[in-house]
Amino acid sequence: MTSFVKSAKRLVVKIGSSLLTDDGRGLNRAAISGWVAQVVALRAAGKEVVLVSSGAVAEGMQRLGMAQRPKQLHMLQAAAAVGQMGLVQVWESCFSEHDLRTAQILLTHEDLTHRQRYLNARSTLRTLLEMGVVPIINENDTVATDEIRVGDNDTLGALVANLIEADGLIILTDQVGLFTADPRHHPQATLVSEAQAGDPALEVMAGGVGSAVGRGGMITKITAAGRAARSGAHTAIVSGHEPRILERLAAGELMGTQLMASTQQLSAKKQWLADHLQIKGDVILDAGAVRALRREGKSLLPIGVTAVSGTFERGELVRCVDAQGVEVARGLINYSAAETAKILRTGSEGIEAALGYIDNEELIHRDNLVVLA
Numbered sequence: 312m313t314s315f316v317k318s319a320k321r322l323v324v325k326i327g328s329s330l331l332t333d334d335g336r337g338l339n340r341a342a343i344s345g346w347v348a349q350v351v352a353l354r355a356a357g358k359e360v361v362l363v364s365s366g367a368v369a370e371g372m373q374r375l376g377m378a379q380r381p382k383q384l385h386m387l388q389a390a391a392a393v394g395q396m397g398l399v400q401v402w403e404s405c406f407s408e409h410d411l412r413t414a415q416i417l418l419t420h421e422d423l424t425h426r427q428r429y430l431n432a433r434s435t436l437r438t439l440l441e442m443g444v445v446p447i448i449n450e451n452d453t454v455a456t457d458e459i460r461v462g463d464n465d466t467l468g469a470l471v472a473n474l475i476e477a478d479g480l481i482i483l484t485d486q487v488g489l490f491t492a493d494p495r496h497h498p499q500a501t502l503v504s505e506a507q508a509g510d511p512a513l514e515v516m517a518g519g520v521g522s523a524v525g526r527g528g529m530i531t532k533i534t535a536a537g538r539a540a541r542s543g544a545h546t547a548i549v550s551g552h553e554p555r556i557l558e559r560l561a562a563g564e565l566m567g568t569q570l571m572a573s574t575q576q577l578s579a580k581k582q583w584l585a586d587h588l589q590i591k592g593d594v595i596l597d598a599g600a601v602r603a604l605r606r607e608g609k610s611l612l613p614i615g616v617t618a619v620s621g622t623f624e625r626g627e628l629v630r631c632v633d634a635q636g637v638e639v640a641r642g643l644i645n646y647s648a649a650e651t652a653k654i655l656r657t658g659s660e661g662i663e664a665a666l667g668y669i670d671n672e673e674l675i676h677r678d679n680l681v682v683l684a
Contacts, residue, residue: 313563315545319478325468330551331366337373347405349557363468370394392453417451465531469538483551488567508540508570536570543576581681592621610673613654642680645671
């Protein structure tokens, strides 16, 4: 087996806080310079690279003399604002030593879930890559509230991979990779060298948060790999402490954990729907509706819905779940929660009688629906 990175042309590389900041002791310029040299080597091999860089909050904490990561949102935002200055300066100065230009891109969940802003971000990133610029991406922690947060940079890396239709996502962490169990508590655990992204068994193997500096843990990396796979991107979870790790992966060396995407990939719009993180509610389906969505690729009709959960308006994203609560699909619904409740188990011809009007015969049209299971 060889690493998928060898044949990949467009890569997203996510570097965790502990690797960039010496576990919270401020930015490690020598380490960042080393990552830059490796990115330069990848580009020399004909690969396009987008960096997702953690470290802004950790750098801000160091500059502000904070011993622990603050819990209050306004304090986190202040730390991010201060730390972002140093983070960008170091990346820019290190890349300039190789005569390469960089661009800073700060994103929030809203940028990725609002369709027009999503397309604008996609266009900008593609243009930067065409111009030979190295984009450096981070979550816009200085303005993000809980409602518009992506949440962690593993997830952000996967969303960026979808956004630019990357061939692969490399998640650099302080762990060797994914083990069959937590090796700190189970010495007999073995490294998972290769598996299928999205396999539910992987979540069972993944442990909790392993760093006091960052927000992620192995579970977020497994989830990110599943998201990246929706656009056909493979994921490598590898130790950033390994010397020349990016260059070795690009040479074909199989290291860490490689999570492969299936051959089927979603269209750009379906990817966007699948990764729309703000779910507003659920509709519960009967067995016939589940079959129609999974096997027949049909739209969701009111007659196949048995119950509604949550509060949502027309055009918002809802989950479609079966009777056991397993998510089958998600999509943009044509009626509000209150309206949907009135037309449950109703044939298309009965919608107008129940509501006094009819906007759409479908509760969710198949063009605005993505099947997940």
